[in-house]
Amino acid sequence: AQSVAQPEDQVNVAEGNPLTVKCTYSVSGNPYLFWYVQYPNRGLQFLLKYITGDNLVKGSYGFEAEFNKSQTSFHLKKPSALVSDSALYFCAVRDALTGGGNKLTFGTGTQLKVEL
């Protein structure tokens, strides 16, 4: 079974400060890990993914995420937050051994609020 946990329902940060949104995962084999963002009244949008290779993955809008196998974590980061980054962020996982297409398991989401 595969699962992902986002321990924080909400993260508040001041504009210009660095932000971190936490995610830990559990899979039987090697993980494929993803971050998605959802703006109000919109569908989810893909931000970035880790499949293999460098542990630091760069994605859209200046976001990056660090894969840490020993801690089974995949935290989302951004060096300098913008008010426009305020949205709901979802971490997702897929076991690399899982066949049958791209069935992802999503976390419960973390609401990011960036204030002036």
Place this chain on the structure above:
Amino acid sequence: DAGVIQSPRHEVTEMGQEVTLRCKPISGHNSLFWYRQTMMRGLELLIYFNNNVPIDDSGMPEDRFSAKMPNASFSTLKIQPSEPRDSAVYFCASSLATANTGELFFGEGSRLTVL
């Protein structure tokens, strides 16, 4: 490029009525997913199809829910009869299964309110 197209965007209906939600995936994608999002339960996978064939419907709440994919460019999610607890935003997503990298493309969602 056209993304995943869902209709209707908003639906308000009365308990007991039949509801049909529609989805057109991105052309060339061969996997299609139906998700439901609520405040209480978050994002739940209801069912997904590969090459128009249902692969996993374990997330479908009960027999009142059914989904079909008659061809590669169209899918429906039907609720009959609808109940107030079905009120949620229903998302359709598509992907290229052979890409094997998990990037899903979501539609804008259908917000269902059952009175």
